[in-house]
Amino acid sequence: MEIFIAQLISGLALGSIYVLLVTGFNLMLLVAKIIQFAYPQIVVVSMYTCWWVLKLTGNKLIIILAGVSVSIILSLLSEPIFRKISSIEGVDINASFIASMGIAMIMMDIMSHSINYGFPVAFSPDWVGGNIFGYGLITVSKGQLFALLGGIIAVLIFFFLLYHTNQGRFFRAIAENRFAACLVGIPIIKTSIFSYLIVGILGGFSAILFSMLIGSASPWLGEFVALKMLAVSIVAGLGNLQGGLVCGLLLGIIEAMAIGYFSGSWSNVIAFAVMLIVVLMKPGGLFGIKI
Amino acid sequence: MEKINNILEICNLSIAYGPIKAVKEVNLEINHGEFVALIGANGAGKSSLLKSILGINKAEKGSIFFLGQDITRKPTDKIVSSGLSLIPEGHVIFSSMSVLENLQLGAYQNLADFEENLKRIFDYFPVLKDRSSQIAGTLSGGEQQMLSMGRALMSKPKLILVDEPSLGLAPKIVTDIFNILTELNKEGYAILLAEQNAKKALEGSHRCYVMKTGEIAMSGFSTDLIDDPKIRQAYLGGN
Ligand SMILES: Nc1ncnc2c1ncn2[C@@H]1O[C@H](COP(=O)(O)OP(=O)(O)OP(=O)(O)O)[C@@H](O)[C@H]1O
Ligand SMILES: [Mg+2]
Numbered sequence: 001m002e003i004f005i006a007q008l009i010s011g012l013a014l015g016s017i018y019v020l021l022v023t024g025f026n027l028m029l030l031v032a033k034i035i036q037f038a039y040p041q042i043v044v045v046s047m048y049t050c051w052w053v054l055k056l057t058g059n060k061l062i063i064i065l066a067g068v069s070v071s072i073i074l075s076l077l078s079e080p081i082f083r084k085i086s087s088i089e090g091v092d093i094n095a096s097f098i099a100s101m102g103i104a105m106i107m108m109d110i111m112s113h114s115i116n117y118g119f120p121v122a123f124s125p126d127w128v129g130g131n132i133f134g135y136g137l138i139t140v141s142k143g144q145l146f147a148l149l150g151g152i153i154a155v156l157i158f159f160f161l162l163y164h165t166n167q168g169r170f171f172r173a174i175a176e177n178r179f180a181a182c183l184v185g186i187p188i189i190k191t192s193i194f195s196y197l198i199v200g201i202l203g204g205f206s207a208i209l210f211s212m213l214i215g216s217a218s219p220w221l222g223e224f225v226a227l228k229m230l231a232v233s234i235v236a237g238l239g240n241l242q243g244g245l246v247c248g249l250l251l252g253i254i255e256a257m258a259i260g261y262f263s264g265s266w267s268n269v270i271a272f273a274v275m276l277i278v279v280l281m282k283p284g285g286l287f288g289i290k291i
Numbered sequence: 292m293e294k295i296n297n298i299l300e301i302c303n304l305s306i307a308y309g310p311i312k313a314v315k316e317v318n319l320e321i322n323h324g325e326f327v328a329l330i331g332a333n334g335a336g337k338s339s340l341l342k343s344i345l346g347i348n349k350a351e352k353g354s355i356f357f358l359g360q361d362i363t364r365k366p367t368d369k370i371v372s373s374g375l376s377l378i379p380e381g382h383v384i385f386s387s388m389s390v391l392e393n394l395q396l397g398a399y400q401n402l403a404d405f406e407e408n409l410k411r412i413f414d415y416f417p418v419l420k421d422r423s424s425q426i427a428g429t430l431s432g433g434e435q436q437m438l439s440m441g442r443a444l445m446s447k448p449k450l451i452l453v454d455e456p457s458l459g460l461a462p463k464i465v466t467d468i469f470n471i472l473t474e475l476n477k478e479g480y481a482i483l484l485a486e487q488n489a490k491k492a493l494e495g496s497h498r499c500y501v502m503k504t505g506e507i508a509m510s511g512f513s514t515d516l517i518d519d520p521k522i523r524q525a526y527l528g529g530n
Contacts, residue, residue, distance in 0.1 A: 183379065
């Protein structure tokens with residue numbers, strides 16, 4: 001029972017990172033109509049930024065601002081590229097997949113060639129923090145608490161924006177029917193750029209929470225996480241924001257349980273096996289495709 | 292200086308989809324308060340023409356003037372906010388949103404007198420009032436058409452472009468919709484209506500353009516065209 005609770009906590013913390021990633025990914029899919037495979041890589045670059053600034057200053061606010069800014073800038077920089085390969089009807093979604101894989105690859109290579117000799121970077125204990133709660137096997141680390149709380153707050157704010165503001169209504173309108181959105185006079189390009197901004201902010205927060213949770217980052221972390229993000233999005237149903245919440249958390253929990261109950265590093269195999277079974281049974285995803 | 296009394300003027304407009312020339316050198320004019328029909332067979336280019344007025348299809352050649360302003364290459368959101376609205380063919384609605392939310396989106400360019408506008412729309416389409424919290428996708432075809440019209444009117448346009456509102460609807464509802472269009476026109480809205488139902492279109496409108504394979508084949512007062520033997524032969528099913 002103690003193992004179960006301990007793994008549940010660590011699974012929820014990891015899951016909330018997946019939730020943030022898949023939410024940003026889905027927003028890109030719905031509003032900008034692109035497959036932003038490079039999104040987790042942007043998050044990793046933002047983690048590297050935090051690591052680097054952390055060495056210069058202990059000021060947490062500066063570190064957070066730096067991480068979030070880099071994520072926003074990278075997200076916004078990718079917008080003109082994706083718009084360039086778009087056709088008049090909207091972005092060709094397959095072309096955007098290839099382009100974003102290319103962008104991810106470039107970022108990965110830059111990190112593996114020129115930062116910290118290509119070795120993974122470790123965050124200082126001051127940033128990561130130790131356990132703040134312990135009872136037998138059950139522990140809660142500072143990173144876990146922040147990941148969970150931060151994830152919940154970010155998601156709440158995001159859904160508030162989506163359902164209670166004009167911009168959010170524009171997002172939903174474009175997601176649902178681009179032509180009708182055009183007809184009522186929604187500025188499509190401007191709204192799309194705004195979605196890149198939101199995803200940039202979300203990415204920055206993910207980077208901060210992720211670095212606190214795992215305490216390290218590596219050049220290949222982005223691609224690894226990108227595969228999981230894509231898988232979660234497909235399993236939940238592409239573009240299904242609510243489904244992404246559930247499935248992101250579930251993936252975290254499944255991985256943590258696999259780590260807790262099976263020795264050796266089988267967690268990825270088990271996670272992907274479960275997802276394969278789900279996709280075989282429900283090709284449209286558990287909650288239905290929304291694009 | 293010459294006084295501009297047309298609300299819309301289209302000069303030598305051509306539209307192409309790759310090698311397909313959908314609209315060829317079309318000239319068309321709508322005066323303030325006028326109800327103009329655009330009739331033609333399937334694929335004549337009516338929808339392409341209407342969509343290009345709103346900037347959804349880009350014009351290959353020619354220009355479009357709305358209230359004396361060149362809007363040919365303006366983005367759609369600017370064109371909509373200047374007072375043009377298109378009710379497209381088929382029922383183009385936000386089907387997972389509520390009826391009210393659809394209307395709110397229609398009004399977003401003109402939020403100032405939202406309540407008053409909404410009341411006006413509900414007067415035209417009482418069914419929308421009863422169904423305002425229903426999910427739009429669950430409305431019947433006719434109700435969806437009304438919603439599509441109501442949403443277009445929420446922005447308080449000066450000129451309404453209507454693309455085949457009668458498509459796939461029962462005769463009774465078609466009559467209702469034409470009555471509403473006539474009523475809107477009497478209130479001062481200028482209307483450009485694309486229709487395959489030539490009889491209804493000619494009866495309701497002041498003037499009419501006949502489109503044939505991308506070109507304007509004929510134009511004139513609707514009362515004249517309705518008696519024209521060629522029109523009767525081609526569009527009104529003989530004598
Ligand atoms: N997106 C598109 N790509 C390629 N060709 C198109 C496109 N849209 C329309 N066309 C072509 O342009 C021509 C005119 O089409 P349009 O839809 O304007 O006709 P229409 O008069 O509205 O016909 P209908 O009464 O059937 O609605 C047709 O030959 C059509 O096949
Ligand atoms: Mg048409």
